[in-house]
Amino acid sequence: MEYIVETNQLTKRFGKEIAVDRVDMRIPKGEIYGFLGPNGAGKTTTIRMLLGLMKPSFGSVQVFQKFLNEDRLNILKKVGSLVENPSYYPHLTAYENLEALRKVYGIPKSSITEVLELVRLSDVGNKKVKGFSLGMKQRLGIASALLHNPELLILDEPTNGLDPSGIIEIRNLIKRLPAERGITILISSHLLSEIDQIATTVGVLNKGHLIFQDTIERMREYSKQKVLLSVSDREHAWQSLVAAGIKAELHNGMISLKEKSDEKVAQAVRSLVHNDFSIYRVEEEKGSLEGIFLEMTTEEKSL
Numbered sequence: 508m509e510y511i512v513e514t515n516q517l518t519k520r521f522g523k524e525i526a527v528d529r530v531d532m533r534i535p536k537g538e539i540y541g542f543l544g545p546n547g548a549g550k551t552t553t554i555r556m557l558l559g560l561m562k563p564s565f566g567s568v569q570v571f572q573k574f575l576n577e578d579r580l581n582i583l584k585k586v587g588s589l590v591e592n593p594s595y596y597p598h599l600t601a602y603e604n605l606e607a608l609r610k611v612y613g614i615p616k617s618s619i620t621e622v623l624e625l626v627r628l629s630d631v632g633n634k635k636v637k638g639f640s641l642g643m644k645q646r647l648g649i650a651s652a653l654l655h656n657p658e659l660l661i662l663d664e665p666t667n668g669l670d671p672s673g674i675i676e677i678r679n680l681i682k683r684l685p686a687e688r689g690i691t692i693l694i695s696s697h698l699l700s701e702i703d704q705i706a707t708t709v710g711v712l713n714k715g716h717l718i719f720q721d722t723i724e725r726m727r728e729y730s731k732q733k734v735l736l737s738v739s740d741r742e743h744a745w746q747s748l749v750a751a752g753i754k755a756e757l758h759n760g761m762i763s764l765k766e767k768s769d770e771k772v773a774q775a776v777r778s779l780v781h782n783d784f785s786i787y788r789v790e791e792e793k794g795s796l797e798g799i800f801l802e803m804t805t806e807e808k809s810l
């Protein structure tokens with residue numbers, strides 16, 4: 508697998524406090540990597556190290572398969588970022604703000620119209636930024652980050668402080684980028700629901716430790732599931748299961764199996780059929796992702 512970002516044992520200490528602790532982050536090419544963790548988990552510190560804004564105490568960062576400390580400038584040319592609230596010239600228009608940046612990069616003017624289009628700000632490109640809503644400013648921030656056509660985009664809590672419609676706009680914009688621009692994205696958030704709706708890969712950071720890193724599908728698989736059976740004469744059916752040594756309980760008018768592997772479910776079904784109970788439905792009830800996230804970050808359980 509080609510990793511756009513790879514850290515090895517990345518660590519940051521502030522005095523006695525270890526803010527980031529031996530993190531091995533892997534961001535595959537073309538993915539939207541959701542970097543999730545409660546406030547103070549160390550996300551911003553990690554991101555600052557990825558961007559060369561802060562030196563690791565220990566460990567290394569590779570971006571585009573090159574070591575950041577050896578090839579910093581060449582790497583950063585291909586990285587766009589939005590970290591903390593971006594600053595603009597409020598009395599200048601969106602276009603003029605991007606024009607100032609464009610000159611620094613020495614890239615063609617066409618890139619301005621292109622990114623304004625991409626973040627859906629073309630209509631207000633000639634309006635002064637001081638009249639912009641927070642959501643529009645955030646989109647302008649993403650436009651600035653994309654101006655030099657980076658291959659990696661790093662966004663630290665880009666939806667913080669936005670209203671629901673602003674959040675949806677940013678979310679839709681981010682989701683389009685890998686396909687439209689072939690870009691890989693790292694987006695941090697303390698909200699699981701946010702990451703759940705954007706990310707394709709997830710890393711969960713808790714107290715400086717990366718306690719989970721896998722695809723969003725794998726993360727969902729970890730959600731607590733219940734296998735529920737809807738049967739005839741359920742009290743007796745349940746008693747017969749328990750008598751057969753199958754762990755089950757009554758739950759909302761159904762029988763809930765405690766062990767949910769395929770074999771255990773099949774065993775329960777066979778036992779019920781054998782004892783002449785009718786099975787109407789066998790269904791799986793998924794626990795919420797919020798639940799797993801809470802479980803992971805409160806119990807410090809490593810998955």
Ligand SMILES: Nc1ncnc2c1ncn2[C@@H]1O[C@H](COP(=O)(O)OP(=O)(O)OP(=O)(O)O)[C@@H](O)[C@H]1O
Binds near residue numbers: 526544546547549552
């Ligand atoms: N410059 C610094 N000096 C000392 N301690 C710091 C510094 N920067 C961060 N920390 C500490 O490191 C820990 C991680 O902070 P960090 O900002 O990386 O977390 P975070 O996950 O980004 O949280 P948030 O979402 O609140 O920004 C915190 O305990 C913080 O107090």
